[in-house]
Amino acid sequence: AGYIDGAQGFNGDPNYMRLPAGISTANMTTQITTVAWVYPTNFLPGASFEGIISDRYDGDNNVQFEMYLSESGKIAAGFYDGSWQQISPAAALPLNQWSHVAATYDGHYIRVYNNGVQVAISADFNKGTILGTSGWSIGHRHDATDNWFGLIDEAQVSQPIEDGQA
Numbered sequence: 001a002g003y004i005d006g007a008q009g010f011n012g013d014p015n016y017m018r019l020p021a022g023i024s025t026a027n028m029t030t031q032i033t034t035v036a037w038v039y040p041t042n043f044l045p046g047a048s049f050e051g052i053i054s055d056r057y058d059g060d061n062n063v064q065f066e067m068y069l070s071e072s073g074k075i076a077a078g079f080y081d082g083s084w085q086q087i088s089p090a091a092a093l094p095l096n097q098w099s100h101v102a103a104t105y106d107g108h109y110i111r112v113y114n115n116g117v118q119v120a121i122s123a124d125f126n127k128g129t130i131l132g133t134s135g136w137s138i139g140h141r142h143d144a145t146d147n148w149f150g151l152i153d154e155a156q157v158s159q160p161i162e163d164g165q166a
Contacts, residue, residue, distance in 0.1 A: 078110060
């Protein structure tokens with residue numbers, strides 16, 4: 001059972017959904033949005049980066065964009081272009097409860113949303129997004145580590161959302 005209609009369950013094992021590299025994000029050179037309904041069931045000590053949606057890293061040395069839970073279940077988002085550009089709010093998501101999470105990057109700022117409310121904004125990075133070529137994954141981070149515990153539903157990667165749609 002999902003928040004909308006049939007969520008995918010993850011138990012922290014290396015089971016995840018791998019989207020083919022043919023799914024194009026080539027038109028997202030300066031702006032990108034990731035959105036999902038999430039239902040975390042466990043925050044693991046030491047596994048501080050449980051992946052929600054991520055550009056896969058297969059050796060191209062860049063990560064276009066990813067949204068994940070950082071230490072203690074805080075939503076985080078960012079990209080890698082030789083160094084990490086990322087942001088995470090102070091508050092954690094609740095366990096065993098649905099939350100609608102979103103992260104955007106507009107070429108300047110990463111913004112993180114929880115249930116439609118902006119909860120974090122980065123410094124001005126003033127960079128385009130890094131174009132990954134390896135496709136996307138749902139349920140783990142870019143390097144196939146730090147897997148998700150719980151449910152993920154309605155995950156999307158798209159152009160930026162309008163204010164009030166997060």
